[in-house]
Amino acid sequence: MAETRTVARTGVRRTPTTYVLRFVVAAYLFLLVAWPVSLVVVHTFEDGFTSLEGILSDPDVVTALWLTVRVAVIAVVINTVFGVGMSLLLVRQEFPGKRLLSALIDLPLSVSPIVVGLALVLVYGGRNGWLGPTLESAGFRVIFSTPGIVMATAFVALPLVIREVVPVLHEIGTEQEQAARSLGASSAQTFRRITLPAIKWAVVYGVVLSLARSLGEFGAVKVVSGNVLGQTRTATLMVEEKYLNFDQQGAYATAFLLAMVSVACIVIVAIIRPKEERR
Amino acid sequence: MSIEISGVSKSFGDFDALRDVDLTIPSGGLTALLGPSGGGKSTLLRIIAGLETADAGRVLIEGRDATELPAQKRNVGFVFQHYAAFKHMTVAKNVAFGLEIRKRPKDEIRRKVAELLELVHLDQFAHRLPAQLSGGQRQRMALARALAIEPSVLLLDEPFGALDAKVRKELRDWLRRLHDEVHVTTVFVTHDQEEALEVADEIVVINQGRIEQVGTPDQLYDAPANDFVMGFLGDVTRLGGRPIRPHDIEVHTTPVGEDPAEVHAGEVARLTRVGFEVRLLVLTVEGEETQVVLTRAEARAAGIDVGSRVWLRPHRGATTVSAVRAV
Numbered sequence: 030m031a032e033t034r035t036v037a038r039t040g041v042r043r044t045p046t047t048y049v050l051r052f053v054v055a056a057y058l059f060l061l062v063a064w065p066v067s068l069v070v071v072h073t074f075e076d077g078f079t080s081l082e083g084i085l086s087d088p089d090v091v092t093a094l095w096l097t098v099r100v101a102v103i104a105v106v107i108n109t110v111f112g113v114g115m116s117l118l119l120v121r122q123e124f125p126g127k128r129l130l131s132a133l134i135d136l137p138l139s140v141s142p143i144v145v146g147l148a149l150v151l152v153y154g155g156r157n158g159w160l161g162p163t164l165e166s167a168g169f170r171v172i173f174s175t176p177g178i179v180m181a182t183a184f185v186a187l188p189l190v191i192r193e194v195v196p197v198l199h200e201i202g203t204e205q206e207q208a209a210r211s212l213g214a215s216s217a218q219t220f221r222r223i224t225l226p227a228i229k230w231a232v233v234y235g236v237v238l239s240l241a242r243s244l245g246e247f248g249a250v251k252v253v254s255g256n257v258l259g260q261t262r263t264a265t266l267m268v269e270e271k272y273l274n275f276d277q278q279g280a281y282a283t284a285f286l287l288a289m290v291s292v293a294c295i296v297i298v299a300i301i302r303p304k305e306e307r308r
Numbered sequence: 309m310s311i312e313i314s315g316v317s318k319s320f321g322d323f324d325a326l327r328d329v330d331l332t333i334p335s336g337g338l339t340a341l342l343g344p345s346g347g348g349k350s351t352l353l354r355i356i357a358g359l360e361t362a363d364a365g366r367v368l369i370e371g372r373d374a375t376e377l378p379a380q381k382r383n384v385g386f387v388f389q390h391y392a393a394f395k396h397m398t399v400a401k402n403v404a405f406g407l408e409i410r411k412r413p414k415d416e417i418r419r420k421v422a423e424l425l426e427l428v429h430l431d432q433f434a435h436r437l438p439a440q441l442s443g444g445q446r447q448r449m450a451l452a453r454a455l456a457i458e459p460s461v462l463l464l465d466e467p468f469g470a471l472d473a474k475v476r477k478e479l480r481d482w483l484r485r486l487h488d489e490v491h492v493t494t495v496f497v498t499h500d501q502e503e504a505l506e507v508a509d510e511i512v513v514i515n516q517g518r519i520e521q522v523g524t525p526d527q528l529y530d531a532p533a534n535d536f537v538m539g540f541l542g543d544v545t546r547l548g549g550r551p552i553r554p555h556d557i558e559v560h561t562t563p564v565g566e567d568p569a570e571v572h573a574g575e576v577a578r579l580t581r582v583g584f585e586v587r588l589l590v591l592t593v594e595g596e597e598t599q600v601v602l603t604r605a606e607a608r609a610a611g612i613d614v615g616s617r618v619w620l621r622p623h624r625g626a627t628t629v630s631a632v633r634a635v
Contacts, residue, residue, distance in 0.1 A: 204392035207359050208450075210379040211386040212406035212457055222405075226396040 069288065072281040080278040081285075089259050090267060090283060097264040097287075100175065100250075101243035104182040108239050112190030113232060117224075119191070120198040137187045145184050146252025153177060173255030178263065181249035186242040190235030197231040198224075230302055237298050241291035310335040310461055310493040311356060316365030318351055325351040327517040329365070333461075333495060333510075338487045340508035341497045344540070348517040349497045353463050356495070357386045370460050385454030385492075389466040391446040393438035399449050400425065400434040406457035424452040427486070444475040448482075455490065464496035468503065480507050501541050505529065513537050530627055538629050545599040547592075547620060548572055554601040556626035559588070560619040561610050572620045574598065579607075579614050590618060 073080055084090045118124075119131055137145065153161045153171035164171060171177045205227065209219040225232075247265040254261040262270070264287055272280035311333040318326040325348045333339050341349040354360040356367055358379035366375045374382050394402050400421050407417045425431045428448040430441075438446055447467060454462060467483070468476040484507050487494055498504050504511050505525045513520040513528065513536075521533040532538035535551055544551045548569075565571040574592035581587075586607040588600040598620060602612070612618065 204388050204390060205394055207379070208386065208388060208392040208394070208453075209405065211357055211359065211382075211384055212453065213380045213383070213409045214405075215380060218409060223394060 066288065069281055069284055072277070073285040075278070080282040084279050084282045084286075087279075089262070090264075090279070092259050093262050093264045093267040094283075094286065096175070096178075096262070097244060100178050100182050100263065101240055103179050104186060104243045105236055105239045107179075107183050108186055108190050109232065109236055112187070112235060112239075113194060113228070116191050116194040116198055116228075117220075120195055121203070134188050134191055137185050142181075142185050142246065142248030142250075143252060146181055146249040149177060149181055149184070149249070149253050153180070172253050173257070173261060175261070177253040178250050178261060181253045182243045182246045185246050185249055186239040189238045189242060190232065193231040193235035193238070194228050197228050201227045233298055233302075237294045240294055244287055244291055310337075310370055311495070312366075312368040313352070313356070314366050314368075316352070316355060316362045316367065318348075318355060318360065318362050324517050326355075326362070329514075329517070329519060331512060331519060331522070333493065333512075335370075335493050336491050337509040338484070338494045338507060339496075339510045339512060340504035341495060341512050341514055342501060342504040342540070343499065343514035343520075345499055347515045349499075349512075349514045350465055352514065353465055353495060353497050356461070357384050357463050358382045359386070383457065383460050385457060385459035385462040387447070387450050387454050387462070387464040387467050389469045391438070391443070391450045391470075393441075393446050393450060395438055398435050398437060399430055399441070402438065402449055403452045403456050405453060410457070420456060424456055427455075427489075428452045442475075443471050444479055447471065447479065451483075451486075455492070459492060462492045462494045464494070466497050466499070469498075476503075483507060505541065513540060515540070532627065532629055535629060538627065543599070543601075546596060547598050547622060548594070548596075551629060552622055553627055554587070554599040556623045557598070557600045558621045558623055559600055559602060559606075559610065559612065560621070561612065561616065563619055565619075565621055570621055572596070572598070574618055574620060576612060576614050576616045576618060579612070586612075588612065588618075590620060592620065 115134065119127065119134075150158065150172055152159045153164065155161045155165045155170060155172055158172065161171060169176070171180065201224075205223050206219050209223045214222065245265060246263075247269070250263055251266060251269075254263065254266065256262050256266050256270075264283055268280050268283045268287070271277075271283065311331075313329060313331040313333075316326055316329045317324070329348075329352060331352075341352060343349045351360060355362045356369070358374065358377060358381075362375070366373060368374065369382060369384070394405065397405070403421045403424055404417050407420060412420075421434075422431065425434055428451055430445060430448055430452065433441060433445065433449075438449065441449065451464075451467075464483075468479050471479065480503055483496075496507075505528075508525060510522065511525055511528050512522045515536055521528060521537045523531075528537060529541055532541060535544075538544055538551055543554050545554050545557075546552065547557060563571070563573070572592045572594065574590040574596075576588050577591045577597070578589040579586060581604065584604050586602045586604050588602065588607075590598045590600055592598060600620065
């Protein structure tokens with residue numbers, strides 16, 4: 030027994046321990062992820078393509094899907110621009126309160142999305158919000174409208190780009206940027222020609238993660254959207270609605286579409302990402 | 309005068325990197341800033357380049373006040389210790405970078421890049437990425453890139469520090485030859501005294517944020533201004549209480565000399581052979597431990613071994629500290 034253990038630790042020979050460990054990992058992933066998700070696929074295609082065709086011909090579902098896509102794209106664009114800027118600020122600049130800011134950026138990951146939604150209502154709510162009534166009297170509605178959904182989505186996906194880009198910025202260091210400056214490049218030229226290409230894959234990864242997260246956001250959106258059919262009902266809200274109304278086929282088909290978009294994004298990036306950039 | 313530095317000070321927190329430094333670097337020369345790590349030499353170089361700002365003082369480059377100029381307007385070529393290669397660009401693109409920023413015509417850029425790559429012997433690597441080059445090749449690429457902008461001064465920060473000993477020696481010779489060809493005013497930082505002595509026209513010794521001495525390699529080696537410079541430029545031991553280089557001591561196996569004050573008797577306490585050298589540690593009757601370096605042939609001819617009785621005397625023309633030493 031003592032002998033087999035030593036071999037297992039060096040990893041040269043496969044011992045019973047290796048197989049037990051593999052089995053545990055595989056079982057864990059299967060029970061928690063693979064099986065449930067595959068059942069969504071199975072349910073979707075139980076009657077062939079009828080349920081998919083069914084939801085795609087339902088104008089309310091199509092509206093909801095388009096709203097989700099539009100919101101997700103806007104939120105991702107905002108988070109990408111803001112995320113890259115924040116990353117540069119956090120890595121390349123020194124200022125008081127930097128650690129606090131860095132901690133704050135992680136907040137959206139640790140706070141429940143439903144809290145995010147409620148917090149947004151407190152500030153932007155049309156009736157009792159802190160800023161909402163002022164904006165509303167100026168003709169700009171936030172809560173129960175698209176801007177509110179975009180804000181909630183952007184909030185929950187906020188750290189994803191930053192957390193991808195910051196380590197890469199640390200790793201590439203400042204020498205290439207300094208070299209570019211000494212060769213006559215302005216800050217904008219240095220960013221575009223040196224920094225951006227160096228962090229390109231981190232940004233792409235952050236964008237994909239943000240997109241997947243934004244497409245699937247439910248809790249915060251549920252609070253701020255008002256869930257008005259055909260207006261502010263997003264795809265995830267539609268899934269819940271259909272599920273609660275015993276339209277299980279419709280719910281699974283919509284869920285399948287949402288999951289597919291996210292999976293497709295991640296798979297595409299994994300394929301096109303050049304091998305030498307993988308770490 | 310190509311670079312004039314007056315009254316430059318710089319501190320990082322409570323650490324004074326440079327204290328009121330004045331220095332003039334002549335045009336067309338190859339100048340070494342030599343000193344121990346943390347002595348301020350890299351900081352001075354980065355201040356000349358505009359990559360760091362001085363707390364006080366002025367920097368003039370070719371007569372123009374550059375103190376307030378940002379790095380990109382100084383027209384200074386800078387070479388980093390770790391190459392700072394643009395990893396996502398080919399070698400040719402790296403070299404072309406400064407010219408593209410300056411919006412030179414495409415033909416001119418192509419011609420110039422080809423010329424420079426030939427100069428640094430990288431013409432067959434033009435389409436490779438920096439990751440596919442060795443360290444020495446990357447540093448030559450970085451040099452070509454810096455030269456492409458026809459800089460008024462070329463600054464190199466420990467350019468060979470990250471390379472192994474053999475490549476370092478090759479590149480050093482090559483830099484000297486390159487400079488003889490290109491004649492651009494060049495300043496390089498090093499902590500390797502051999503590198504400075506071998507390559508530079510002029511050496512500036514910097515220690516603890518101050519300039520200890522400025523001079524040609526011969527001046528510094530033969531007439532160091534103080535104990536620090538003497539110690540930094542080569543091995544130093546003591547004979548009769550005075551600093552002296554271990555190879556500037558004559559070893560005799562019989563009593564010699566007319567002037568007994570010059571001769572110190574002793575016994576060989578330790579003997580180490582390193583290649584062609586024999587290093588002796590002699591314990592003199594005055595109780596001093598003196599190091600002496602002989603060639604192997606000299607040691608063998610004189611039959612010197614551990615326990616041998618020897619008489620030591622400084623060579624005529626031995627290096628001594630020129631200025632009056634503080635006691």
